[in-house]
Amino acid sequence: MPEFAIEMKGIVKRFPGVVANNGIDFSLKKGEIHGLLGENGAGKTVLMSVLYGLYYPDAGDIRIDGVPHKNYRPAMAIRLGIGMVHQHFMLVPRLTVAENIMLGQEPTKSGVLLDQEAAIEKIEAFSKQYGLPVDPRARIEQLPVGEQQRVEIVKALYRGADTLILDEPTAVLTEQEIEHLGEALAKLKQEGKSIVLITHKLQEAIGMCDRITVLRKGEVIGTVDAKETSERDLAEMMVGRDVVFTVRRSQVTAEPTTVLRATEIRACDDRGLEALKGVSLELQRHEVLGIAGVQGNGQAELAEILTGLRPPTSGTISLGDLDLTGKGAKAFIDAGIAHIPADRYLRGLVMTFSVRENAILGQHRKRPFSSTPFWYHQGATTRFTREIVDAFDVKTPSVNTLAQNLSGGNQQRLIIGREFSKKPHVIIAAQPTRGLDVGGIEYVHQQLLKMRDQGAAVLLISMDLDEVMRVSDRIAVIYTGRIVAIKDPEETNRRELGELMLTGSLSSERGVGETA
Amino acid sequence: MRSVLQALKQSSFLQETGITLLSILLAFGVGCLILWAAGYSIPAVFINLWKGAFGNKIAIGNTLTKATPIILTSLSFLIAFRCGLFNIGAEGQMYIGAIITAVVGAHLHLPAILHSIVALFAGGLAGAFWGWIPGYLKAKRGVNEFVTTMMLSYVAIGLTDYLVAPRGPLHDAQAYANQTSAVLATARFARILKPTQLSWAIVVAGIAVLLVWYFLFRTPSGYELRCVGQSPTAAEYGGIRTKRKLILALSLAGLLAGLAGAGEILGTHFRFVDGFSPGYGWDGIAGGLIARAHPVGTVFSALLIGALRAGALQVQRSHAAPGDIATVLQALVIFFIIAPTLVRRLIRWRRRSVQ
Numbered sequence: 001m002p003e004f005a006i007e008m009k010g011i012v013k014r015f016p017g018v019v020a021n022n023g024i025d026f027s028l029k030k031g032e033i034h035g036l037l038g039e040n041g042a043g044k045t046v047l048m049s050v051l052y053g054l055y056y057p058d059a060g061d062i063r064i065d066g067v068p069h070k071n072y073r074p075a076m077a078i079r080l081g082i083g084m085v086h087q088h089f090m091l092v093p094r095l096t097v098a099e100n101i102m103l104g105q106e107p108t109k110s111g112v113l114l115d116q117e118a119a120i121e122k123i124e125a126f127s128k129q130y131g132l133p134v135d136p137r138a139r140i141e142q143l144p145v146g147e148q149q150r151v152e153i154v155k156a157l158y159r160g161a162d163t164l165i166l167d168e169p170t171a172v173l174t175e176q177e178i179e180h181l182g183e184a185l186a187k188l189k190q191e192g193k194s195i196v197l198i199t200h201k202l203q204e205a206i207g208m209c210d211r212i213t214v215l216r217k218g219e220v221i222g223t224v225d226a227k228e229t230s231e232r233d234l235a236e237m238m239v240g241r242d243v244v245f246t247v248r249r250s251q252v253t254a255e256p257t258t259v260l261r262a263t264e265i266r267a268c269d270d271r272g273l274e275a276l277k278g279v280s281l282e283l284q285r286h287e288v289l290g291i292a293g294v295q296g297n298g299q300a301e302l303a304e305i306l307t308g309l310r311p312p313t314s315g316t317i318s319l320g321d322l323d324l325t326g327k328g329a330k331a332f333i334d335a336g337i338a339h340i341p342a343d344r345y346l347r348g349l350v351m352t353f354s355v356r357e358n359a360i361l362g363q364h365r366k367r368p369f370s371s372t373p374f375w376y377h378q379g380a381t382t383r384f385t386r387e388i389v390d391a392f393d394v395k396t397p398s399v400n401t402l403a404q405n406l407s408g409g410n411q412q413r414l415i416i417g418r419e420f421s422k423k424p425h426v427i428i429a430a431q432p433t434r435g436l437d438v439g440g441i442e443y444v445h446q447q448l449l450k451m452r453d454q455g456a457a458v459l460l461i462s463m464d465l466d467e468v469m470r471v472s473d474r475i476a477v478i479y480t481g482r483i484v485a486i487k488d489p490e491e492t493n494r495r496e497l498g499e500l501m502l503t504g505s506l507s508s509e510r511g512v513g514e515t516a
Numbered sequence: 517m518r519s520v521l522q523a524l525k526q527s528s529f530l531q532e533t534g535i536t537l538l539s540i541l542l543a544f545g546v547g548c549l550i551l552w553a554a555g556y557s558i559p560a561v562f563i564n565l566w567k568g569a570f571g572n573k574i575a576i577g578n579t580l581t582k583a584t585p586i587i588l589t590s591l592s593f594l595i596a597f598r599c600g601l602f603n604i605g606a607e608g609q610m611y612i613g614a615i616i617t618a619v620v621g622a623h624l625h626l627p628a629i630l631h632s633i634v635a636l637f638a639g640g641l642a643g644a645f646w647g648w649i650p651g652y653l654k655a656k657r658g659v660n661e662f663v664t665t666m667m668l669s670y671v672a673i674g675l676t677d678y679l680v681a682p683r684g685p686l687h688d689a690q691a692y693a694n695q696t697s698a699v700l701a702t703a704r705f706a707r708i709l710k711p712t713q714l715s716w717a718i719v720v721a722g723i724a725v726l727l728v729w730y731f732l733f734r735t736p737s738g739y740e741l742r743c744v745g746q747s748p749t750a751a752e753y754g755g756i757r758t759k760r761k762l763i764l765a766l767s768l769a770g771l772l773a774g775l776a777g778a779g780e781i782l783g784t785h786f787r788f789v790d791g792f793s794p795g796y797g798w799d800g801i802a803g804g805l806i807a808r809a810h811p812v813g814t815v816f817s818a819l820l821i822g823a824l825r826a827g828a829l830q831v832q833r834s835h836a837a838p839g840d841i842a843t844v845l846q847a848l849v850i851f852f853i854i855a856p857t858l859v860r861r862l863i864r865w866r867r868r869s870v871q
Contacts, residue, residue: 307753308755309752309753328755328757329752329753329754329755330755330756330757332755333754333755334755339753341753343749346747346749346750347749347750347752347753348750348753349747349750350743350746350747350750350751351746351747352746352747353742353743353746357739357743361743361750361753361754362753362754362755364736364739364740364754365736369736370735370736373735373736373737374735375734375735376734376735376736376739378734
């Protein structure tokens, strides 16, 4: 039996204007968890897409179980025992877990009739064997993200995968779910599966993997043993420089001036359930207010309320003397409230528009982009886009490239560039570093703090507690639609915040709601 | 549907043109198979198709005459499509535009040229109103525009049918046919290529192509409209009032279809005749798709469909095959256009076999 489940040698993959993989060697031992680490755009996902048959490489050899294979498609990859769990799940929301898993390989009774029960039994067996609890009868749309991910993994196993590729599996998970995932992966390894874990989180790479291969700009920087490396070493390999882990915050001594005031906001989520139950916030100039909380406690609705995308059922919002209650997104934009949305695919960018068309979204009716309703200025738009691309270091072949062809980090830079160049009074940043690598995260934090130093009021909503603690001047903890505490980051710690996020109060002092 | 729109946008201009041409070739290829299977002479059919479409001055005039309304209905389809909507009702919007134009042309007394313009725009506005209704219902009540535009089409055809029927209020008492009285000479478009019916309506269509292009790609409003079509959520984020854009898009779609009807009345028939359209409104769906939702493309797609229509008559006349073969070819072209993945796969397969 060959030692390696996968061997890739000299893989080259070019896209118009970029070499995504430039002669990459990668090997996956049987029964190991192998981390594939790199910044956004380093070529991790492309390499694995080549392995999965989504792209044909321009050069290089692939051996699966010691046997060379060339130019195959995903269907073939699946037959060869490779399963891929994408960052964005490929599940049909309206169908049940069982229906999703058996899709394409439906078991039948006497060759014609669908045998759901057989599938459900098989799924339950897998679920038990690998410690991946899923309810085969539940509908996908009702499940939390963590369980949807387990469904994807079970689906891959159901199709006979021996090698699993997980593309940034933790990006969408809560800390608890990440822990469960770690356990499940260890169990899968025990059962003899080989796993590739694409990630840019150093801690996880070290904690979950046996070996780690670091990519940078389409090339392999090195493969190391997880036990013999450190976060600092890996970070250096990834970005090629010493990453500053702590953001240095300058002290601003200006008098606090409240810019945006939200009072007693109540609002419903998309299902009509009350998601915000009387939230009051005051955003001040020269300040980052961090919102800490476990996903699904009303953060998403709060961001939408404060940017005019969702009307509150009661409560008021005002910017200085300007009453914004019940106004639409345009009024909020015009008032100088910038928004870095949590979902850059759905909200932040029009993926099928060019970089240039995206650069003016929200400002497209303003000078200098359009002076009358009958004309928008190509020249001014192009100049402005070039400025953003240069100032915020957006890597793109040209301003006419479609947004969907940029890497995640560059998409985020484009959004930030667009929003910050409006010279906003208020910035609502929802999950601004989601899916970014170390360098990208650092960059976003610095930009946010720069805007704060220049006088903007910043609201930072993040599931990443470290991020909130690192960047915020004040931290508000949100729990089941209420702000349960306001803390000074200097005078609190992870444990205290964690307890507030998970229980809504501290065992030491049963707190009541406060006003931020 | 959004995936179709996306697929249309993803590839580069050259690639798109290539794919379109390939789709047309494939359609003709399959058309040949059908002809062969049915026992018709393939060369005879294609020679007559060509003769009827481009064989001489008159044939070319006929082709252009038929292409004129199809350019406008194609624009009608694509402007809604660009906003993520399906306007299936161009036929009805065209009928409404046509009847209003016929009334204004016959009963209003104005100086020449001015009369044409007023009658033309009256028709356009009437069509716009017919498009506004489903737009309003879509925006305010979420009613599926696919259904409403199509159903309103039948309402329009039925309504105009009644208006010009004997005893109908607009029936021309001197005529046996179901039609209105003739449009006054002051309102008529001059003919360009006598003895064919080609008129200044084709210039109107050409101007419309440029205006729609300009609107979509050079005005903030067009930008917003495309934005809603590509990503309603991002449009909302950008402060765009998406519902207004839906209404605008369908109203403009109605306007363009209304102009198609008006052009037919002022340039071709000089009166509203019941059943004057052989389905130009439906052709617009094909025209818009073959043009890959690009305004300039409609010129070529309308010419293709117009040529098929004109050529079909000659095929019929020559007994080479039934004229319906043109409809079959047109349907095949659409089939291959809407199946871009199929065509892409064929290209890839060819590339691989070359390697």
